[in-house]
Amino acid sequence: MSEGRREAYWQAVALSADIGKRPKRILFDGEPLVLFRSTQGVAALFDRCPHRLVELSTGKVVGGEIECPYHGWRYDGEGRCTAIPGHVGAMPHYRVRRYAAIERDGVVFISSGTPKDEPYLHCMQGKDIILRRVRSSTQSTVIDAAEN
Known part of the structure; x- marks a missing residue:
């Protein structure tokens, strides 16, 4: 898929309930x-601090x-460095790459570009929808999974 085409779409990546107090x-x-909850809502950043490439997650x-x-460097939901312990004076312009993120109907969507529309199924808009989430786990072999 071409880079430009992929950027036009949102992708569901997590449930809103899974984004809590921890990254x-x-x-x-x-x-x-x-992914984390910023002051503006859910945020998605590249998972590396530009200082020492440590996983922000x-x-x-x-x-x-x-x-x-x-x-202890801190980054806001836009990816801007807002605090460096011990730093005096104007903040340097360090940034972490930001991805567009939005929550709809209990799902977190992200995009690497700037989509023109919101991630919503317009054909379902205005209709009564019952959403249900089912989670389960099982132990099986690859052969069992392929067989079923």
Whole structure:
């Protein structure tokens, strides 16, 4: 699929209920991303601090910002560095790559581009919909799974 075409679409990556107080690591198009709740809603950033390339998903969320566990650098939902412990003066313009993120009907959608529409099934708009989520686990072999 071409880069331009993929960017026009939203992709469901998580359930809203799975994005709580802790950061959540996901893979999106082969890239590691971190999802967290910022002051503006759900945020999706590349899962690496530009300082030492540590996974931001192993850090914590503080005041709606993701904090790197290595030196405590903080990034807002837009990917801007907002705090560096011990730093005096104007903040440098460090950034983490940001992905467009939105929540709809209990699902988190992200895109690597700027989609023109919201992620919504317009054919279902205005209709009564019953959503149900079922989770289960099982133990089986690959042969059992292929057979069923």
